[in-house]
Structure formats: structure tokens, C-alpha cells
Amino acid sequence: MLSKKAKYALQALTLLTKEYGRGPILISDLAEKERIPKKFLESILLSLKNKGILQSKMGKGGGYLLGKPPDSITLGEVIRILDGPLAPLPCVSQTAYRKCDECEDEITCGIRPVMKEVRDETARILDGTTLSDLLNNVESLTRRRKETLVFHI
Amino acid sequence: MLSKKAKYALQALTLLTKEYGRGPILISDLAEKERIPKKFLESILLSLKNKGILQSKMGKGGGYLLGKPPDSITLGEVIRILDGPLAPLPCVSQTAYRKCDECEDEITCGIRPVMKEVRDETARILDGTTLSDLLNNVESLTRRRKETLVFHI
DNA sequence: TTAATATTCTACTATATTGATAGAATAAAT
């Protein structure tokens, strides 16, 4: 399961994507609009900043903004920063390989190839989806709902 | 990440698959062979028994055995019992749907369709892989390694 | 029917992770 940290991050980033190119947004605005505890969001945004996903400006007129174009930021990138590797076992992670501690002999482990496939499919999807895609999703889903509402009047 | 519980379960089940049809195996034998803390394995096997994956026999000559044929037990089934739903968000789980607590409006959430795809691919793989497949993996990997060793003599 | 064997049940305990908060320090703008 995705942690709240990662979920909150994606929510805040979606908002920052919507406002991309229009200057910095306050933490408190993001927190209020997405109903995220402000101090908690603060630490999330800071981690994202330290990894280059976000930029920040201190003082009046300051706040947070995307550190690069939204079509160059993938969900995989963001989730790995907040929740760690996507792989279900350390021994099949591409970005953070580690031997499983219990594992005697990785080469003949029958579980590994299956988990490798899970990690590859997960990475394919999440590394192939950008913040722009996320915003497009929201917009097309919102459009679709409005049409349905009109139809029902 | 898979918990140790689920990993241990799959290791023990692989062994029980190998011995399928040859009567019950002692917890202590499973624990020793797979280097799993015995008391911990005990509780894992009990959960699997309560869900019909395993059968048990008490007393002398007792132990654990598969509750149904190994080609009818999927990894998805086992992992859900020990780690809960496969889905990265409760709102995209097929077997344990719940509304995300923070989520105002699920219908227009841009994250949801992506996570739905992740859960669908994960379920496709894990519900499509059985204990027999796991054992086949081990055996073909072991064969392949032996051939390589011979080649190097 | 008693002893031995093995699972089952109840109840803990330690450690790590998750989700969050408080307050001082620092930087920028006016």
C-alpha cells in the first residue's frame, strides 16, 4: 500500500502542476486545499525539494513550485523518494538492489522471477506516468462527469 | 514490500508442494530447513490453515500438508491472507474495496486510474502463478545452474 | 489410561515505521 506521505505528495504535486508557470504556491494553501496536515506536508515537500522535484522560495511572495516540467516528473520517481523502492523484494529492485536477508541462494529462488515480473510491470506503469498525465486524468474525468450531469437535467 | 510473514509462507509452501502427496510435515522440519523462527512459522501456518490453504494433523505422525492441489493455490491468495490486499490504494482493491479516507471525490481522482492499472497487473501476475509454478521455477533454475557448473569443469 | 507427540490458543514483548506536532533558526522582501 502507498503511504499517506506518497499519496499527499501526489495530491500536492497535482495542484502544483495545475499552477505550473504561475509562480510559487504557499505550503499553507496546498495544505488547506488538499486537507493535509500542514507540518506534515512541510516535511514531504522538503524531501521532494532535496531530490530536485521541487524548488522553493523563502520570504514574502515565496512558496513551492515544480523544479522541472511536469511531463518530466514520473510517479515512480516521486513514490520511490517517499516510500522507497517499488519492488516487492529487495533482491529484484533495480534502483536499490539488496540481497534478501533470509535468502540462502538467490539464483535458484522460485519466488524471485515472479516478484521481478511484478516489479517490472509496476515500474513500467509508474515510470511511464508523469504529473502531466495525472492532471490530464483529473481534467478528462471532471469533463466526463459534467457531461453526465448535463445529460441528467 | 512483501512482509517476512508472506515470504516465509511462500518458502514453507514451496517445500510442502515438493512433498505433496507424501503425508504431513512437521513445523519444526519446515522451520529448520528454511531457517524460519519456529514459533513465528507456527502462527503463519495456522492462518493459512484457517483459510483452507493447509490441512493439519495433531499428535504423532502429524504436521502440515497442503489443503488442496498445488496448482490450485495462487500466490495472490497466499499474499492476501498474510499481507492484505494487493492494491496500492484501498479504493482500487477488488477483494477489499474501501474509500480512501482523505479522498473527497473518488470519481475525479487522477491517481486512481494509475493505481488501478498497477493493482490489475499485480493481480494478473500473482493470481496467475500457482505453487506448482513456484516449484517448477526452483527446479528449472537448479537444473540450469547445474548445467553451467558442468560446463565450467 | 498414561505417556509422548504435535498442533493450537492466549498473551505478551521489542523494535521499526508511520503519521504527525512544536518551536527555534534562517532567508528574503518591504
Next chain:
DNA sequence: ATTTATTCTATCAATATAGTAGAATATTAA
């Protein structure tokens, strides 16, 4: 200087994970 915001340090509560101890129960066999 004052105001505005992020940044840093420290801490905290709740929950989940990993593991342990020991008594209770069921089965077999002598």
C-alpha cells in the same frame, strides 16, 4: 527592522511487524 515563509531539530503517539513463552488440546501408541 519587521513581516513573511521556508528550513531545521527534536520529539511524540499510534500502529504494524517480527518474534517469544507457555499452557491447553488433540492424537497416537504402548
